[in-house]
Amino acid sequence: MRQLSVKRVRGARAAGAGVGGGSGAWTAGAGGGSDAYAPDGEVSTYLHAQVREGSRLRLSAPYGDLVLDDRTGGATDATPLLLASAGIGVTPMIAMLEHLAGTGHPAPVTVVHADRSPADHPLRADHLAYTGKLPDAAAHFWYEHPEPGYPADRTGRVDLAGIAVAPGTRAYLCGPVPFMKAVRGQLIAKGVAPADIHYEVFGPDLWRASPMSSGPVGEATTSSTVTGSSEA
Known part of the structure; x- marks a missing residue:
């Protein structure tokens, strides 16, 4: 996932969504961006209430490491993939799906x-559209508060018990820490190698997951990202 730090300055004070006076994290997807709205977040509320087309923003260079392997995609790539997200963590998955659909990825x-409801699911139409363009892909959505008649086994927390996971699957996870821990554990139980589970924190846990900082070179920021591959 590639992110941008968005800085809002009031007088001499820089305001942000992180701890202290820093930068809010804004995820840059394929040709656009997504921001998780937080009612008590100064930068988030500013973006949603005041920023319009043509507005000028102070941004950092893109950062973040949740990206597809360079070898992934194309008509000859036989690597099965699993893309799991929650909330605004869907943003990098949309970019990945667009790439896979555009390169004709033939493998599963x-x-x-996972989200609160279909109405809260960011980029839901794109999620379905890009999945539908792939020759061997299936979308599984879980909602805490689904519409009437929604399948009971897709209500509540993600449960992969009924989902087939192909041998050799490479998984990419993005969302709050509890969600990723739960999905990671289920994937390992299904035989996915820990080293093949790649992840990045995004959402409310972004700010408390690590004391490390990440952001524009030469600027102090409290915006942080945890990335990597599971090794154990």
């Missing part, structure tokens, strides 16, 4: 997403 792609 399992798409998993």
Whole structure:
């Protein structure tokens, strides 16, 4: 996932969504961006209430490491993939799906997403559209508060018990820490190698997941990202 730090300055004070006076994290997807609205967040509320087309923003250079392997995609790539997200963590998954659809990825792609409701699901139409363009892909969405008649086994927390995970699957996870821990554990139980589970924190846990900082070179910021691959 590639992110941008968005800085709002009031007088001499820089305001942000992180701890202290820093920068809010804004995820740059394929040709656009997504921001998780937080009612008590100064930068988030500013973006949603005041920023319009044509507005000028002070941004950092992109940062973040949740990206597809350079070898992934194309008509000869036989690597099965699983893309699991929650909330605004869907943003990098949309970019990945667009790439896979554009390059004709032929191997199985399992798409998993968790959210409060269909109405709260960011980029839901794109999620379905790109999944539908792949020759061997299936989308599985879980909602805490689904519409009437929604399948009971897709209500509540993600449960992969009924989802087939192909041998050799490479998984990409993005969302709050509890969500990723739960999905990671289920994937390992299904035989996915820990080293093949790649992840990045995004959402409310972004700010408390690590004391490390990440952001524009030469600027102090409290915006932080935890990235990596599971090794154990």
